Every structure is written in C-alpha cells, then in structure tokens.
Amino acid sequence: MTLAELIAQARTALDTAIATRQQEQDALMALRSDENLTEDAVTAQVARRDAADQEVTRRQEALAGLEAEQEREEELAQLQARTVPAANRAPAYDRVHRVGAEERTYRPDQDRRGAMFERDVAAAFLGDYEARDRLARHMAEERTERGDQLQRAVGTGAFAGLVVPQYLTDMYAPAAQANRPFADAMRRHDLPAQGMQVNISRVTTGSQVDNQATENTNVAEQDMDDTNLAIPVQTAAGQQTISRQSVERGAGVEAVVMDDLFRRYNTNLDNKVINQATTGLRHVATAVTYTDADPTAAEVYPKVIEGLAGVEATMLDMASGDNIAVMHSRRWYWMQNAMGSTWPLITQPNIVAQTLGANYATAYGRGVRGILPNGTPVIVDNNIATNLGAGTNEDEIYLVDRQECHLWEDPDAPMYIRAEQAKAASLGVLLVVYGYFAYTHQRYPHAHKISGTGLITPAYTGV
Structure with a gap:
C-alpha cells in the first residue's frame, strides 16, 4: 500500500471518528433534555462522548504523522531531482582557469x-x-x-521521437470489484488445519421440565437428541499467465496482476456466502414479502422490523442482539432519499429524537455505513443480486444476527503460487491465487429477508 493510500485511509477513519463523536454529543444533548434524566445515564453518555473524542484525537494525530511523512518524502524527491552525483558536477566557477570566454560545448570545428x-x-x-x-x-x-x-522555436509535436510519453504506473486504475463487505462483518474463525468438512452438533430435541403431578410421582423426562450440521470446506482459486518479458521489462506488472487476483478472490468468497445455491444467505433466509407497485422507504421499513422480529423469535435466548441489515448500495441510497414528517413513537438507542436513522458517511467496504431508525447497523454489499423476481429487476434486504453468520478461513488466505517452470517453454510465469473457506448461516436457521416487487429498481423521488 502506498503512502497516499494510507493517508486516504486515515482521512476516512478520521471522518468516521468525527461522525461518531458528533452522534455521541447529539445523544448527550437529547438525554439532557429528557425529563426522566438520571445522573448515571448522563455520566455513562459523557464517558462514551469522551471516548469518541479521544478516538478523533488519535485518528487526527495518525493522519498528521502520515501527512508529515509524505511532505518530507516530496521534499526529498524534489531535492534529489535538483542534485546530481558529485563526480558528475561541473567545477565551481571560481575553481577553473578562464581566459577570455569559455568554449562552446559543441564546436563545429570538432564535430x-x-x-x-x-x-x-x-x-x-x-x-x-x-x-x-x-x-x-x-x-x-x-x-x-x-x-x-529561439523565441520562434517549434513545439514538442515536432520532436515526436524525442518527447516520450510517460506512464504513471503508480496511479494505475485496478478493475473495480464488489469485494467482501458482508464477509468481513461475519463472525470469523480460523479454519482447522486438516479436513475438507467441519461439523457442528445442533441440539434438535431438548429436555423437558414440568411441575410434578403429586409427591413421589415421576417428573417430566425427554431424551435429548442432536443433528450433525456438516459444512463443506470449499476451495476458491484463480490464475493468470504473464510473459517473462512483462515481468522483467515492465514496471510493477506482477504486483498489479496479484492485486487483481486477490481482490477477485475476496469478491468470489463474499458472493458465495450470499448467493451460493442451497447454503448462501439468499437461499436460507425466510422471506418477508413486500409487494407494491409504487414502493416507498416508509413502507419498506415496517417490513424490516418484521424481519428483525422473526430473527429474534427464532433465536430466543440465544440471540446476541448484534443484528445487522445487509443491502445493495442502490437500496441504501434509496432509503436515504426518503423525506418525511413523522417519527417513530418509541425512541431508540443512539438515535437522536426526530431522526429516521443515520448515515455514517463511511466509504464502501469500510464497515457499517449507517443505522436504521431502530438502531440496526447497515452493511452495504453490491454482491447482492439485482436481477431477482419475475421482472428480473429486484434486490433483497437481509436481516441476520451477525454472531450466527459463521465464516472459517485460513489465517494466511488467500495464498499464491508463482511457477516459472510450468510455462518455461513459452517464457511465461504462472501466478495462482487460492484459499480454503467454509461458512454457514444455519447453526440457528434465523436469517430473514425482505423480497418482492416493492424492491424493484428504485426511483429516487424523495419518498
């Protein structure tokens, strides 16, 4: 990663920290206006606000350090451009003998x-x-x-063979990818070192407890039983053969190819955990249908609440409360475009009164993008299909308990192979990227999704 990319990343992190701090300050102001104000609640919120303030300071210092480093690098680069090796410098003016005038550098009588x-x-x-x-x-x-x-000198176009175009190789534009926003939000585990299948025991028949009918009579009894959940370990891989000439005489060709392979590996993994047949989130989630020829964000929100209620009803006392909503970017911006004059009847944690959710203004793929009116975090993932439904123009919104979306990956994945002998006869270099992973959303089959004609291609009309 270049210094410029690190600075851009640091600026994004600072913006996110500032937005979080502002939210905590807004929440504190809202709390102080509450008639049922308690000192403990204010103290706790002040602590959260101060912690967010410290995070802003830390991010600010990190950005300032990177910018100072970049400024020094640019200063050194300019200095180097003005400097030539000492052995090649012309003698100082007062260090040479001169008689009359200096000779021309290129003399017609000599050349x-x-x-x-x-x-x-x-x-x-x-x-x-x-x-x-x-x-x-x-x-x-x-x-x-x-x-x-010389004032009448010709332009550079007259010397096409001498004025050489330059390629800014450090600013190459990689192919854009959806990458892995949802996979990064899942509960991560290290993949076991051996085996092509991982197994989880699921208790499907529990014990029984009831009141004893009378003294000295048998109490309730139910034999417990479990079902094995078998999860296959999958292999994702891709390859690219590049010429030895491009590696040895090009500028950063191998690094560009490897970066593209790694990004496509991540995109494939994320796509599989969402869309893979039978086991992907799209196929295991319970549907909450939203049918509407003229859909609005205000109408789809109750469906989101219905889906979250379904998640909790399935999880019961195993619910972590760490629920998230996963949606396509077009759906997230559609929900942001809605305007309204009404607010929820029940206030929600971390939501300032008279707002309908919040946008954290984080970049794509950098984590939580915002929160819904009930405080549910939103993950935006463009691996979500947009060609669903009878009209092939629908997407879906997924509602899950983040802690029950499991992903096993090798800590070193993805890995790569650089093979020269395999393509030696054609002077090629074979680059292969691969990795093993396993996932499940079915330890507790809890996921819900909003689907139907209400999620067709959005029209940004402000409703």
Whole structure:
C-alpha cells in the first residue's frame, strides 16, 4: 500500500471518528433534555462522548504523522531531482582557469556533423547525467547567443521521437470489484488445519421440565437428541499467465496482476456466502414479502422490523442482539432519499429524537455505513443480486444476527503460487491465487429477508 493510500485511509477513519463523536454529543444533548434524566445515564453518555473524542484525537494525530511523512518524502524527491552525483558536477566557477570566454560545448570545428550532440540526446534519454549537463549548458549558450531566434522555436509535436510519453504506473486504475463487505462483518474463525468438512452438533430435541403431578410421582423426562450440521470446506482459486518479458521489462506488472487476483478472490468468497445455491444467505433466509407497485422507504421499513422480529423469535435466548441489515448500495441510497414528517413513537438507542436513522458517511467496504431508525447497523454489499423476481429487476434486504453468520478461513488466505517452470517453454510465469473457506448461516436457521416487487429498481423521488 502506498503512502497516499494510507493517508486516504486515515482521512476516512478520521471522518468516521468525527461522525461518531458528533452522534455521541447529539445523544448527550437529547438525554439532557429528557425529563426522566438520571445522573448515571448522563455520566455513562459523557464517558462514551469522551471516548469518541479521544478516538478523533488519535485518528487526527495518525493522519498528521502520515501527512508529515509524505511532505518530507516530496521534499526529498524534489531535492534529489535538483542534485546530481558529485563526480558528475561541473567545477565551481571560481575553481577553473578562464581566459577570455569559455568554449562552446559543441564546436563545429570538432564535430562537423553533430554526432556528439546526437549521442548526448540519446544518452540523456537513457539517464546519463553528464549528457544532460552538456545539453543544459548548450541550451544556455544558445539562449545567450541566439535568444531572439529561439523565441520562434517549434513545439514538442515536432520532436515526436524525442518527447516520450510517460506512464504513471503508480496511479494505475485496478478493475473495480464488489469485494467482501458482508464477509468481513461475519463472525470469523480460523479454519482447522486438516479436513475438507467441519461439523457442528445442533441440539434438535431438548429436555423437558414440568411441575410434578403429586409427591413421589415421576417428573417430566425427554431424551435429548442432536443433528450433525456438516459444512463443506470449499476451495476458491484463480490464475493468470504473464510473459517473462512483462515481468522483467515492465514496471510493477506482477504486483498489479496479484492485486487483481486477490481482490477477485475476496469478491468470489463474499458472493458465495450470499448467493451460493442451497447454503448462501439468499437461499436460507425466510422471506418477508413486500409487494407494491409504487414502493416507498416508509413502507419498506415496517417490513424490516418484521424481519428483525422473526430473527429474534427464532433465536430466543440465544440471540446476541448484534443484528445487522445487509443491502445493495442502490437500496441504501434509496432509503436515504426518503423525506418525511413523522417519527417513530418509541425512541431508540443512539438515535437522536426526530431522526429516521443515520448515515455514517463511511466509504464502501469500510464497515457499517449507517443505522436504521431502530438502531440496526447497515452493511452495504453490491454482491447482492439485482436481477431477482419475475421482472428480473429486484434486490433483497437481509436481516441476520451477525454472531450466527459463521465464516472459517485460513489465517494466511488467500495464498499464491508463482511457477516459472510450468510455462518455461513459452517464457511465461504462472501466478495462482487460492484459499480454503467454509461458512454457514444455519447453526440457528434465523436469517430473514425482505423480497418482492416493492424492491424493484428504485426511483429516487424523495419518498
């Protein structure tokens, strides 16, 4: 990762910290206006606000350090551009003997055909500092003797073979990917070192407890039973063969290819945990249907609450309360575009009065994007399909307990192989990226989804 990318990442983290701190301050102000105010509640909220303030300071200092480092790097780069090795510097003016005037750098009596000049032009192009110095002195001499004529000099277009286009290789644009926002939000585990299947025992028949009918009579009894949940370990892999010439004579070609393979590996994994047949989130979630020819954000929100109620009804005392909503970016922005004049009847944790949720303004793939009116965090993931339904234009909103969406990955994944011998006959280098993973949303089959004609391609009409 480049220093510029680290600075951009630090700025995003600072923006997020500032937004969080503002939310905590708003919540504190709302709490102080509450008639049922308690000192403990205020103290706790002040502590949360202060913690968020400290996080802003920490992020600010980290960004300032990176920016100072970048400024120093740029200063050194400019200094290096003005400096040539000591052995190649021309002698100082007062260190040489001079009689009358200096000789011209390129003299017609010594180089009638200009071969020395042409050689220096070619050498300067290849990085020869001495050749560059001679050409610079020659141009200074020309300006002194023929400055009026140089004003009529031709443009760079007349020297297409000498004015070479430059490629900014450090600013290459990688292919955009949906990456893995939901996979990063799942509960992570290290994949066991061996085996192509992981198993979880699920108690499907529990014991029984009831009141004893009369003294000295048998109490309730029910034999417990479990069912094995078998989860396959899957292998994701991709390859790219690049020429040895591109590796040895190109600029960063191998790094660009590996970056693309890694990003596509992440996108594939995330796509599978959402859309894979039978086991993906889309196929195991219980549907809450929203049918509407003229859908609005105000109408879909009660469906979200219905889905969350279904999650808790399934989980009962095993619910962690760490619920999240997962949706496509087009659905998230559609919900943000809605305007309204009514508010929930029941206030929610971390939600300021008379607001209908909050946008944290975090970048795509950087974690929670915001919260819904009831405080449920939102994960935006563009691996969610947008071609569902009879009209092939619907997407879905998923509601899950984050702690019951399990993902096992090798700590070193993804891994890569660089093989030269396999393609030696064609001077190729084979790059392979691969990794093993397993996942399940079915330890407790709890996931719900909002689907139906109410989730067709959104129209941003402010409702």
